[in-house]
Amino acid sequence: MAHDHHGHHHPHADHGDRQVAxxxxxxxLLTVAQVIGGYLAGSVALIADGVHNFSDAAALxxxxGARRIARRAxxxxxxxxxxxxxxVAALVNYVALILVALWLLAEALGRMANPPEVEGWVVVWLAGLALVIDLGTAALTFRLSRESLNIRAAFLHNLADAGASVAVILGGVVILLWDWRLVDPILTIGISAFILWHVVADLGPVLRILMLGAPRHLDEAEVAARLGGLAGVEEVHHLHLFEIEEGRAALEVHLVLAEGADFAPLIAQAKAMLAAEFGLAHAVIEPETRAGGCADPEGACLRR
Structure with missing residues (x-):
């Protein structure tokens, strides 16, 4: 099973790697242009957008690297x-994004009291370039985003960057028309808040897998009820659902069988049902009886 899984995306792997590269x-290149341009123009919002783009490049x-490692047998x-x-790479990316957002927030708050002069045209042109590149990167990673939590995070970040670039462009226009310099740190605070909101929304599935949480699409009570309803099964305990990796769920469970029940065909039936109804191709089932084995005496099987 493991070999089949890891070979699943192989025909498209090299093409996908080139797209990511x-x-x-x-x-x-965009990050370098935005940070230098933001420094010369005096725009912390443009630097914020550039640093966020760099975090996306680092995420990619x-x-x-993680895509290549994940393909190892x-x-x-x-x-x-x-x-x-x-x-793991996705978790590192999200932690880095949190640190970036907090740093940008601190920088913007420091500029609220005395907003510096900002070169509006530099901001508008570079943010416009960023918008084009963000949309182009999102297009490059769109197909891959349906296969990988990690690439999907990068894809969503690029869409978020596109929104931030639109905000920076509007800020540059406001500076050009009305010379309202306070708009720059205000936009930076907004970009930082948006990054943090985005991270909080996306971090849950990553932590769920690393914490051995049950897959969201599976109901433990429903799985236990179906197993308990099989002829010859008297009790179900020590049931654990978890994800080995994204999209690859697994189960371990103890089944207390009726005395005299033939465990081999019953276990085969249980595994076939789990695969067909719940997509659980990786199931470890331990058969027991009241007379021998665990049989969950006063919850002893549940103690880790």
Missing amino acids: FAVAINV VLAF PDAAMSFGYGRAEV
Whole structure:
């Protein structure tokens, strides 16, 4: 099963890697242009947008490396395989985004009292360039985003960047028309808040996998009820649902069987049902009886 899973995306892997590499390159170049332009123009909002773009480039670099690691076959050290490399990379990306957002927030609040002069035209042109590149990067990663939590996070960040670039463009226009310099730190605060909101919304699935949480689409009570309803099963306990990696759920459970029940066909029936009804192809089932084995004496099986 593990071999099949890790080979699933292989035909498109090299093409996908090239797309990610190109997206990284244009985002790094954009970051350099925005940070230098923001410094020369005196716009912290433009620098904020540039730093966010750099965080997306770093996210794509991590995603690129994690994609390659995740394709490695299981071995003695990692018997479940390396698929969680992408989940770990996603966590690193989100933590970095939180730190970036807090730093930008502090910078913007410091400028609220005395907003500096801002070159509106530089801001408008560079933010416009950023908007084009953000939309282009999102287009490059759109197909891959349906296959990987990590790439999906990068794709959503690029869409968020596009929105931030639109805000920066509007800010540059306001400065050009009315010379209202306070709009620059205000926009920076808005961009920072948007980044934090975005991270909070996306971090849940990553933490859920790393904390061995049950997949959202599976109801533990429903799974237990279906197992308990099989002929010959008297009790279900020690049931655990978790995700080995994104999109690859697993189950372990103890089934107390009626005395004299033939466990081999019953276990085969249970596994077939779990695969067909719940998509659980990886199930570890331990058969027990009241007379022997665990049989959950006073919850002893549930104590870790």
